[in-house]
Amino acid sequence: MFNTPWMPILRSLLRHRALALLIVVEVALAFAIVANALHLIVRLADDLRIETGQAEAELLTVELRAMQRVEDAQPLSNEDLRRIRALPGVRAASITSQVIYGGSSNSSGVHIAPNGAGQRLMATTYRGDEHLLQTMGLKLIAGRGFKPEEVMMRGPDASMPSIIINRSMAEALFKGQSALGKPLYVYGDKPSTVVGVVEQLTRTSPKQRRDAHAMLLPAAESYRSGKYLLRVDPAQHAAVAKAVEALIPQVDNRRWVHQVRSVSDMRSDYYAKDRAMVGLLAGVCAALLLVTAFGIVGLASFWVEQRTRMIGIRRALGATQAQITRYFQAENALLTGLGVLIGMAAAIALSQWMRRDDLPMLPWPYLPIGAALLLLLGQLAVLAPARRAARVPPALAMRA
């Protein structure tokens, strides 16, 4: 570092101001875009890993349709479930008011005092019977699941004596205390006692808010009001789907299976756009870095060519090959470094501008990471021209 001839480098760069400036601008622009794109990629990739607390790999959803409105939906649904649970490979089955990644999003206000008084928070509502907890594969960290006698059948005057809430809800409502046994009010003035707290339960669209509140309510759903959720050995998904399609019309032939989907597929669809975006961003970054590298190679080659005679003279005067190589590497580091410095300001400005799309500010670690990336790129790109320069024979200086 100390015997790098910084002053001559600087002087020669100043002689090619326009060219040097273009390289600096190119590096600065590339840095600003790549730093922000990397930030977005990391954020999206983070979203793709969100855990929902459910046994996603095992879950199948079944949606029924009917030719006409059937009035006695509940007994039919109970019979469906009884037969589904008897199928080989089915570990648990229930009907839930909404399914994760299912598109709909239903939430209710929860109060700690009756009749809408006191603190209220909004929580995603999953209604289902005593099998729902086990079907979803949720992990209880306190308490128990619903008992069959707690499950409400549909009717004008029904109440829900118990409720299961997620950890974030328990922490928000009962800071520090145990939530078990506490009354909550969801609909009107009848209390529902917290009987269980689950480790993790997200909204149906989990990427919008990860710390969201969610709860299970003990209410029997029917094929009309909800979707069947089946926890099935993944190896048996196809067989069970077929069996269910045959079984539903056997129970009542006015209905049929509209759609069977695995929750894994639904997750994949739900994140398809994000995956595509990650691919796009990564592609743009790669193309950008490639173009920048080509630019550096092109300009460095030109410089080497221009200074062939100068290199020859230096070699004749005793400069080693390594010294010549280092000269061009140092020159490149100077230009790229300057580009990166300007690029940092540009990156922050770009990030500021993108905030109108509700994107958070660029965190500072991306600045050194991007800087290292571009400096490395510059060194790699200049390597071949610098080597070529080092191989210039000293005799060349004599020939002119």
Next chain:
Amino acid sequence: MFLDHLRSAVRSLQRSPVLTVLMVLALGLGIGACMTTLTVYRVLAADPIPGKSDVLFDVQLDAGDLAGYAPGQEPMYQLTRFDAEALLRDKRGLRQSLATGVDLPVQRAGSNERPSVEPSRQTTTDFFAMFNVPFAHGSGWSPQHDADQARVVVIGAQLNDRLFGKGHNSVGQELTLRGERFRIIGVLRPWQLAPYFIDLTMGPYGRNEQLFLPFSTAMGLKFGSSGNMNCWGDVGADGPGSLQAPCAWLQYWVELKSPAEAPAFKQYLERYSDAQRTNGRFERATNVRLRNARELLEFMQVLPPEVRLQTTLAFGFLLVCLVNMAGLQLAKTLRRSGEIGVRRALGASRGTVFTQFLVEAGLVGALGALLGLLLSQFGLWLVRQGPSEYAKLAQMDGGILLLTLGTGLLASLVAGLLPAWRAACVNPALQLKVQ
């Protein structure tokens, strides 16, 4: 003269083929990316109903309760059935309609085949005229049909083609909707609103409604609804669809004669809201919204944010490609200083040298633009294969095509200015001396 320049430009480009290919490739990539994203942007940001988007207004009233209420907050997007029907009875606009989505199993009457489930819309008589819905056969229904809960239905072109054969006039035929018989009174021509601004509760793109039936009839038959429903307080025994239920789930649109009537109509809405507050139905302070179609789309941020991000990214990329091209061109120019010196000494004027280098840059630009055009067709194809709801809409039109070629040329000329100017500044005497 120009042809001479062109010929020497081609020769010059051929002399350093690798550099030329790299420049054209980078420029093509940049232009291709820009045009792809710009096409998507333009399609999605277009006026959804040209000529009418400033006279069609979405109505919002604040009917919610006081739990968790913050004064001045955005009122609910939809209306309660009570309010929507009350405004509809008042008929204060040129035309007005209430509507909500529903998914209905449908089959030809008497058919034994399993019905298909069609996204449908339950609405009122003015709907078709308000939104320029084009009819191939028949017409919409009358106010009398609404009043009588008539079993009539208007079907879309796609459903008509599938059930009755392409272009068939099926007016007068019967359909079974969820077990109930309906008579077809109208068949639409292919029709698509993009975005589907009249109902933004089920995503702005992709919902393709094929059945339209009177709201009153659907309510009478308890067909239910699909989309978003927001309830508060005691829903009551008759369910959330009943007239008195505290649930907001209907979109209400009004067409005014001119945008100038909007303030008066808004005052009328405020008076209505005040009256509801006085009689105890509304608990919140009067807070109405009357946005036209364009304002609503803007407010609801219907343009997917990723589209803007992609466009920004693509233009950034193009900019880098241009700077890159300027740098490489400049290096090439400087390398040829000797040659330029000779030409200047032999009598070529500064202008000639300048023009020649500019033509060379323009040639690179033209080649880059052509490549960009090809790449953007490929890019749009990729978008259409992609997972977005708006994927199908991504089509290039003549305007974008011209824009592509123009951008390529213009951008490369701008990038070529500095090198060309430097070339023109070459001092012949100095160069000849070095030679």
